Amino acid sequence: MDNQLPQFIEDYDDAARWIFDRINYERVRPRTSSGHFRLERIERLLDLIDSPHKRIPAIHIAGTKGKGSTAAMLDAILKESGIHCGLFTSPHIHLFEERMKVGGRMPTKIDLTELVRDLNDRLSAADSKFTADGPTYFEVATLLAWMYFDRQNAEFVVLETGLGGRLDCTNVCQPLATVITSISLDHTHILGDTLEKIAAEKAGIIKSGIPVMTWALQPEVLQVITDRGTEFNCPVFVGTRDIHVKSAASQNGDVQQFDVTTPWRTHNNLQLTLLGEHQQRNAALAIAAADSLAMTLQPPSAKAVDYSRITPDTIRRGIANVSWPLRFERFAGPPTFVLDAAHNPDSVKAFLHTFAAWPESHRNSVLIFASSADKDAEGMLTQLAPAFDHLVLTQFETNPRAVSTSKLRKILTDHPALIRSPESLHVAKGPTSALQLALSLSGNEGVVCVTGSIFIAAEVRSLLIGKQP
DSSP: OOOOOOSOOOSHHHHHHHHHTSOOTTTSOOOTTOTTOOHHHHHHHHHTTTOGGGTSOEEEEEOSBSHHHHHHHHHHHHHHTTOOEEEEOSSOSSOGGGGEEETTBOOOHHHHHHHHHHHHHHHHHSOHHHHTTOOOHHHHHHHHHHHHHHHTTOSEEEEEOSSOSTTOGGGGSOEEEEEEOBOOSOSHHHHOSSHHHHHHHHGGGOOTTOOEEEOOOSHHHHHHHHHHHHHTTOOEEEBTTTBEEEEOSSOBTTBEEEEEEOSSOEEEEEEESSOSHHHHHHHHHHHHHHHHHHHHSOOOOTTSOOGGGOOHHHHHHHHHHOOOTTSSEEEOOSSEEEEOOOOSHHHHHHHHHHHHHSGGGGSOEEEEEOOBTTSOHHHHHHHHGGGOSEEEEOOOSSOTTBOOHHHHHHHHHTSGGGSSOGGGEEEOSSHHHHHHHHHHHHOTTOEEEEESOHHHHHHHHHHHHHHOO
C-alpha cells in the first residue's frame, strides 16, 4: 500500500483515492502492536487542523451494538431542538462522506475535495517523521469530520467510536455526556476475549465528572463500568434501574410505541419506526443523554449552546423522525426485503426477535447471508438457519474479509438438522446472483432478509436502490 501523501488533489476522484489509499482497519485485521493505536498520535494530528475537538462539545457513544442507532437518535433530537449538530458514524454504507453530517447534510463532492486538499497540504507541511507511516483511513476520517464540523460551525457533535473506545481516535473529544450501549463479544482479537476486557475498553471513554448512561447490564460488565465511574467521580445511570422503558400494549407493524422515564423527565407516547425492543432501549439512552444536557447544565453564556431548547416535544419529534439504514430496514415489494447489519450472535438474536414479532414474518422467507472472517459465522447461522424456508449463502465484494461460501456451506452440512431440507440450502457467488436467486425462491408474496454483515446488507441495498424508479 502506498502511504505517501500526494502533493496535489485536483478533483473528487483524487480525493477519494487519497482517502482509500490509507491503511484501513475496517478491511485489514489490525494488530494490537500497531503504533496507530495511540491517543497522542491523533492529538498531534488534530493539532494540525487547529484542534476543533477542544472547541466543540460532544456526546460520546461506545458499545458493541446499538451505538450507531443511538447516535442517530441523539442527532435527530438535537436537530429538532434547533441545535446545529454534527454526527460522526462508521462505517459508511454507500459513500465515504456519509460518516460526517451537520444538520443532516453530508459534504458535497466539492466540500470533500476541498477538505482533503486542505488536510493533504497540512500533513505535507508537517514533520515527515510524524506523517511517514500514515495517517490511517480512520484517522483521516476523524480529521476530515472535525474539519467539516468546524467549517460548518457545528455547535455540538455526536461521536460514535470506531473500534473499542479507550484508544479510539474519537476519545480525545470534550464530552458533556457519555453513552455505553450493550456489550457483547466482538473484535476479541483486539479488545480482549472476555466481556470484562471488552467492557474495560468501552469504558475507557468515561471522563472525569461526566455523566454516563448505559444499557450494558451483564453483572461483570456493569461492574467494570461502575468502577470506572467511581474512579472518575461520574454519575452512572443504568438501564432498568435509573432509565426505564415501557412498551405500549399494542404495536403497529411499522411503528413501535413506548414510554421512557429518565432521572429527569418522563416521555410518553413516543413513536419509533426503527423496530425491535433493543431500539427502544437505544432510544431511552439517547433521551437520557438529551435530558442530562437540558436539565443539568447551567444557563448558557451568550456564545454557549442553549440546551434548554431540548424539550419533551423536540425529543418526541426527533425520535419519531429518526431514520437509520440497515437496522431492520424494510423495502416494499414484491417481494418485501428486510436488511439488517447484524454481525454477531447477540445482534442476530435481536434481529430474529424483531423478525418474529413483525406481522409479515409468516410469509415464505428467504435469507441471504454472508459474514466477515473474524466474526462468529457459525454462531449466527446456528440461530438463523432454522428460522427461514430458504438459505442463500454468498460473499460480499467490497471487503476482502468475507468468509468463503464453501466454509459457510460446511457449517450447515455439518449440522443438517438446522435446515428445513437439503433443497433449501443454496449458494451464490456474490450479491447480484444472490439477489436473483432469492427473488426466484421467494415469489412475489414472500420476504427476503439480508444479514450477517453490514457489508452484504449494504451491497444488496445498493442493488435495490438501483432498482428504484
